[in-house]
Amino acid sequence: MSTRARIAFLKGHGTENDFVIVPDPENTIELPPAAVAALCDRRAGIGGDGLLHVVRSAAHPEARHMASEAEWFMDYRNGDGSVAEMCGNGVRVFARYLQRSGHVAEGDLAVATRGGVKTVHIAKTASGSGSAGDVTVGMGKALLPEGAVTVSVGERSWPARNVNMGNPHAVAFVDDLAHAGNLYAPPPFSPASAYPDGVNVEFVVDRGPRHVALRVHERGSGETRSCGTGACAVAVATARRDGADPAVTGTPVTYTVDVPGGTLVITERPDGEIEMTGPAVIVAEGEIDTEWLESFVR
Secondary structure, rough: OOOOOEEEEEEEEEEEEEEEEEOOOOOOOOOOOOHHHHHHOOOOOOOOOOOEEEEHHOOOOOOOOHHHOOOOOEEEOOOEEEEEEOHHHHHHHHHHHHHHHHOOOEEEEEEOOOEEEEEEEEEEOOOOOOOOOOOOEEEEEEOOOOEEEEEEEEEEEEEEEEEEEEEEEEEEEOOOOOOOOOOOOOOOOOOOHHOOOOOOEEEEEEEHHHHHHEEEEEEEOOOOOOHHHHHHHHHHHHHOOOOOOOHHHOOOOEEEEEEOOEEEEEEEOOOOOOEEEOOOOEEEEEOOHHHHHHHOOO
């Protein structure tokens, strides 16, 4: 990386799950974990729950096999610099960036992720609204591994539903979201074998018919204002708790999921496919000081 090179960045969020966006179509920018963590640092960097590295699929070794299906690859990193399979809110913001930059228009597109190719729909802007239309992401199907799981905070513990949305989740229903504590550290879980690579933990309360609210600890990021895959996992776990299974009834089921940063709408279809709809906003753009960033690359 040359210190003379200019590295562009943008900042965006989906229901206040915020991201540093680094456009790099040909995959020429080196972003080791320390550099990503520095960029995501809220005091000494740009600040974000994670980083969206925007790369053409054909230019990235992990995505070349998906290039025929999706031109763009979301090389997603957690705020601590670790690699993640998928981020639902991140996909919406990623799509909004592609739209803003002129790479795609309103309508349908495909985005490659480590969790597979995701289908995305960018809604048209409502006439006179002045704000961009919501983005819907096809999140794939949920897997529901068997086996009891328990999560704990302090002296309290709860049974949790194991849901995999391309990344692992433990969904616990609680009486009060305050019972989740500060969520700075990962809530303990058992058995350890259930999540050998760590887990995202959602604490959930009911708000009304097919309406829930959550707080979440995302592995590698701590508590975040929103988690798209977490909202999907919560909707599926709540539906099963409520006795609803679209694969059995043949009828889609939709839940409204309040997150600290806003509201997402999750629909599970009879074929098992899950769709998540919510906002995506780009709030700023600028340039990274390359000499500063190079100090984390060496």
